[in-house]
Amino acid sequence: MFLVFCRMTGARVKGAMKPAEDRKVGKRKAPLDRSSIRKAKKEKKAKKDPSKPKRPPSAFFVFLEEFRTTFKKENPNVKAVSAVGKAAGEMWKSMSEEEKGPFEVKAQKRKAEYEKQMKDYNEKQEISANGRDAEEVNDEGNEGSGEEEDDEDED
DNA sequence: ACTTTGATTGTTTTG
DNA sequence: CAAAACAATCAAAGT
Numbered sequence: 001m002f003l004v005f006c007r008m009t010g011a012r013v014k015g016a017m018k019p020a021e022d023r024k025v026g027k028r029k030a031p032l033d034r035s036s037i038r039k040a041k042k043e044k045k046a047k048k049d050p051s052k053p054k055r056p057p058s059a060f061f062v063f064l065e066e067f068r069t070t071f072k073k074e075n076p077n078v079k080a081v082s083a084v085g086k087a088a089g090e091m092w093k094s095m096s097e098e099e100k101g102p103f104e105v106k107a108q109k110r111k112a113e114y115e116k117q118m119k120d121y122n123e124k125q126e127i128s129a130n131g132r133d134a135e136e137v138n139d140e141g142n143e144g145s146g147e148e149e150d151d152e153d154e155d
Numbered sequence: 156a157c158t159t160t161g162a163t164t165g166t167t168t169t170g
Numbered sequence: 171c172a173a174a175a176c177a178a179t180c181a182a183a184g185t
Contacts, residue, residue, distance in 0.1 A: 009167090056163095057162095057182075059160090060160045060162095061159090061182065063160095064182075065183090079156070079184060079185055080159040080183085080184075080185070081156075081159090082156090082159085085157080085158030085159035085160090085183090087159090088160090090159090091158090092159080092160070111162085126182065
């Protein structure tokens with residue numbers, strides 16, 4: 001087991017973070033300060049990038065795509081997405097792991113493509129940053145426009 | 156906006 | 171310093 005090496009050398013396996021399976025770190029008691037998180041996120045100010053690949057759909061979402069079609073056929077009267085979501089959620093939980101299996105597999109494939117697209121996207125970003133000399137560390141890569149925050153929803 | 160779950164990321168805490 | 175754990179945000183579709 002390579003996991004044994006992790007704790008002694010520090011060879012961290014990205015993405016293979018296993019929950020305290022053989023060793024508990026200790027219960028967290030102090031309530032996290034969410035305010036900072038909220039604030040930090042705002043500071044990030046994600047710039048609108050149409051080329052930026054969106055997140056890959058999870059197994060549930062892959063199932064949803066199919067479910068929506070089916071559900072619409074069976075319930076042409078129901079047009080609310082909320083109704084479909086609830087129905088899908090219930091159906092999803094009703095499905096066995098084996099039935100969800102194929103969906104998870106598809107989700108994994110989508111994720112793999114996403115990573116690939118991100119790689120390409122990152123490269124482009126790097127290239128752009130490259131031509132910008134030494135002034136890129138700041139994610140405020142705001143060239144020209146002086147507007148701030150892209151708060152579209154939240155009414 | 157509502158609605159579903161999951162997956163990823165971000166922040167905090169502890170060892 | 172690193173890993174673990176928790177918290178939050180985001181992914182789509184139709185009215």
